[in-house]
Amino acid sequence: MLHGVIMAGGSGERFWPLSRKATPKQMLKIVGRETMIEQTAARLKPLIDNSRIWVVTTASQAPALKKLLPGIPAAHILQEPVGRNTAPCIALAAYAIARQDPEAVMVILPADHIISPKGEFQKTLRAGARAAKETGGLVTIGVAPTFPATGYGYIRRGKKIGKFASADFYRVARFIEKPDRARARKLVKSPLYTWNSGIFIWSFAAIAAALEEHLPEIARDLKPLLSLPLRGRGDFLRRVYPGLPSVSIDYGIMEKHREVLVTTAGFNWDDVGSWAALDKYLPADRAGNRGRGEVVVYDSADCLGFSDGPLVGLIGVSDLVVVATEDAVLVCPREKAQDVKKLVEKLRDNPRYKKLL
Amino acid sequence: MLHGVIMAGGSGERFWPLSRKATPKQMLKIVGRETMIEQTAARLKPLIDNSRIWVVTTASQAPALKKLLPGIPAAHILQEPVGRNTAPCIALAAYAIARQDPEAVMVILPADHIISPKGEFQKTLRAGARAAKETGGLVTIGVAPTFPATGYGYIRRGKKIGKFASADFYRVARFIEKPDRARARKLVKSPLYTWNSGIFIWSFAAIAAALEEHLPEIARDLKPLLSLPLRGRGDFLRRVYPGLPSVSIDYGIMEKHREVLVTTAGFNWDDVGSWAALDKYLPADRAGNRGRGEVVVYDSADCLGFSDGPLVGLIGVSDLVVVATEDAVLVCPREKAQDVKKLVEKLRDNPRYKKLL
Numbered sequence A, B: 001m002l003h004g005v006i007m008a009g010g011s012g013e014r015f016w017p018l019s020r021k022a023t024p025k026q027m028l029k030i031v032g033r034e035t036m037i038e039q040t041a042a043r044l045k046p047l048i049d050n051s052r053i054w055v056v057t058t059a060s061q062a063p064a065l066k067k068l069l070p071g072i073p074a075a076h077i078l079q080e081p082v083g084r085n086t087a088p089c090i091a092l093a094a095y096a097i098a099r100q101d102p103e104a105v106m107v108i109l110p111a112d113h114i115i116s117p118k119g120e121f122q123k124t125l126r127a128g129a130r131a132a133k134e135t136g137g138l139v140t141i142g143v144a145p146t147f148p149a150t151g152y153g154y155i156r157r158g159k160k161i162g163k164f165a166s167a168d169f170y171r172v173a174r175f176i177e178k179p180d181r182a183r184a185r186k187l188v189k190s191p192l193y194t195w196n197s198g199i200f201i202w203s204f205a206a207i208a209a210a211l212e213e214h215l216p217e218i219a220r221d222l223k224p225l226l227s228l229p230l231r232g233r234g235d236f237l238r239r240v241y242p243g244l245p246s247v248s249i250d251y252g253i254m255e256k257h258r259e260v261l262v263t264t265a266g267f268n269w270d271d272v273g274s275w276a277a278l279d280k281y282l283p284a285d286r287a288g289n290r291g292r293g294e295v296v297v298y299d300s301a302d303c304l305g306f307s308d309g310p311l312v313g314l315i316g317v318s319d320l321v322v323v324a325t326e327d328a329v330l331v332c333p334r335e336k337a338q339d340v341k342k343l344v345e346k347l348r349d350n351p352r353y354k355k356l357l
Helices: A036-044 A062-068 A086-100 A118-135 A181-189 A204-214 A216-226 A230-243 A249-254 A275-281 A334-348 A351-356 B036-044 B062-068 B086-100 B118-135 B181-189 B204-214 B216-226 B230-243 B249-254 B275-281 B334-348 B351-356
Strands: A002-008 A053-058 A077-080 A105-110 A114-116 A138-143 A154-164 A167-176 A193-203 A260-264 A268-270 A290-292 A295-298 A304-307 A311-315 A320-324 A328-333 B002-008 B053-058 B077-080 B105-110 B114-116 B138-143 B154-164 B167-176 B193-203 B260-264 B268-270 B290-292 B295-298 B304-307 B311-315 B320-324 B328-333
Touching: A002 A036, A002 A086, A036 A053, A036 A062, A036 A105, A036 A114, A036 A118, A053 A062, A053 A086, A062 A077, A077 A086, A077 A230, A086 A105, A086 A204, A086 A216, A086 A230, A086 A249, A105 A118, A105 A204, A114 A118, A118 A138, A118 A154, A118 A167, A118 A193, A118 A260, A138 A154, A138 A204, A138 A249, A154 A260, A167 A249, A193 A204, A193 A249, A204 A216, A204 A249, A216 A230, A275 A304, A275 A320, A275 A334, A295 A304, A295 B334, A304 A311, A311 A320, A311 B334, A320 A334, A320 B328, A328 A334, A328 B320, A334 A351, A334 B295, A334 B311, B002 B036, B002 B086, B036 B053, B036 B062, B036 B105, B036 B114, B036 B118, B053 B062, B053 B086, B062 B077, B077 B086, B077 B230, B086 B105, B086 B204, B086 B216, B086 B230, B086 B249, B105 B118, B105 B204, B114 B118, B118 B138, B118 B154, B118 B167, B118 B193, B118 B260, B138 B154, B138 B204, B138 B249, B154 B260, B167 B249, B193 B204, B193 B249, B204 B216, B204 B249, B216 B230, B275 B304, B275 B320, B275 B334, B295 B304, B304 B311, B311 B320, B320 B334, B328 B334, B334 B351
Parallel strands: A002 A053, A002 A105, A053 A077, A138 A260, A290 A304, A295 A311, A304 A320, A311 B328, A328 B311, B002 B053, B002 B105, B053 B077, B138 B260, B290 B304, B295 B311, B304 B320
Antiparallel strands: A105 A193, A114 A268, A138 A193, A154 A167, A154 A193, A167 A260, A320 A328, B105 B193, B114 B268, B138 B193, B154 B167, B154 B193, B167 B260, B320 B328
């Protein structure tokens, strides 16, 4: 059966002050009327029903997520006692799923991306699942670049492997870390490169074998999940999880494994990496100002104003991002929106600001 | 006896969103630990004791002012039912004071200016009171300009009248409205011009005669205060005040009267007309950022951050004024701080924002 694994960690930095540690981006209604994780779960249906959706999250976010996703079985909300990057997170999900369904094929996907249209998305997943099953490889979904992004990793494709459900699949020749502007401009011009969407598809057998090969400690420490009674899972994870290495699935497995495939997504994809990335999802006034909530502008242009309560009044400014909540306000130029993280780091240094993170 | 009249109207526009209609600038602790009106009252002592201080304000501000100034007799908090600019306000105070003390000499002064040092201030007031008493003229306090201000009115002095308490007094040759930059530059170079501080000193006899001559309706309508029982004052004002013309003391009397004198203040004076005017009263960090409340900056310079609650986070900005309260946030460049009024006007157009004014 096909299962969906939604990775819902997130530290709530990039959309601070609206996002917080306990309510990171995937729990916000940044675009549309539902939170991003609700949209992510809804986007899997009917291909993957609630009974086969799994969520990996932190203990602090789990209660809120259960409320947001009442249709997903409580036992499918997997709680990491501490964050250990994506490889342990994915291994945790893989063993938990295989305990129920050893023949499982699983789609791994982040909780906070914007993807459309749903039909094309499901078509790509279906093809990926077929390829994963038939080849026994690890499938990655590439996205055809639309601009020379420096914030994404790229995938260079190699030899064509075959066609599954009318989609072409290639062996991955190389993963490329976030490039600089000049290199990104080159990559975008070649049909060989796609963005790494962070969406993966594989059978349990394939990922289990890859874990044993490349990350044997993680495999060894988490494999007991395959037979552990459910009620012992929390204690077990609290005991072993903190000792796991913190490693990403890309670095820990994808870049090392031989059988990695890539196909090009038939859908539009955006990881909405910062406040400035919201532009295309919000209507603008005549002066190019966009936003949500009570924002009043005078003599201002091309600003992004967001409020979940206080009125935001802008006078004589342009290209600013201004975000207001009841207890914190952010002001930064549009092109510095990536630096929100740096401010959050600074706040982290002062215990007085703990409740604002 | 010498009385002090503190004009405490104010619409709370220029320091929005910290100032509101019900709590305008004089009720804020913008500089120092006390509100501006508390500082204004304290600055008059010991020259003028609480028992001879009067405050003219609006009905909506009166309760809060009584709490701030518990030493001032409740009957001295004069309430205007509606705002009618400074001439009716001053006439109201004059008749109310003369009812108790027909020989009164009174200092009229705004509630929200920054003045120091106190000793020099009182010396100037003492000299002005002497001049007002001995000449029967209307005395204005001029301030030697320190920069070519375009936000103040100017006074050109004429013939010297005499020396009172070692200060020189001149006849006023002309009042000059707020000049443009070029003219201000010229005025500042001449010793003949001073800024109009809005501080006046006169005897009741002198202002009463001037009112009769230049603003006879105001004199006629408010003169009954001279003999009215105190408990009837509220009803009386609610009946006659709305019908009074709205006119400033400068335009209605000072610019027309013959016997107007000016002396140059021995103190430093600042009307703190906008957020941007606060700079010199606040310490700066190494990058020139100033403020009050929780303000955290990253890669930002020369900003003014004010908060009475929410944390303000600034990233990569300069020369901005950012003011945050629980229900409203202002962002504007330093040089546009005067435009706060325009934003407030815009808010006034929308009934939804009534509670924010």
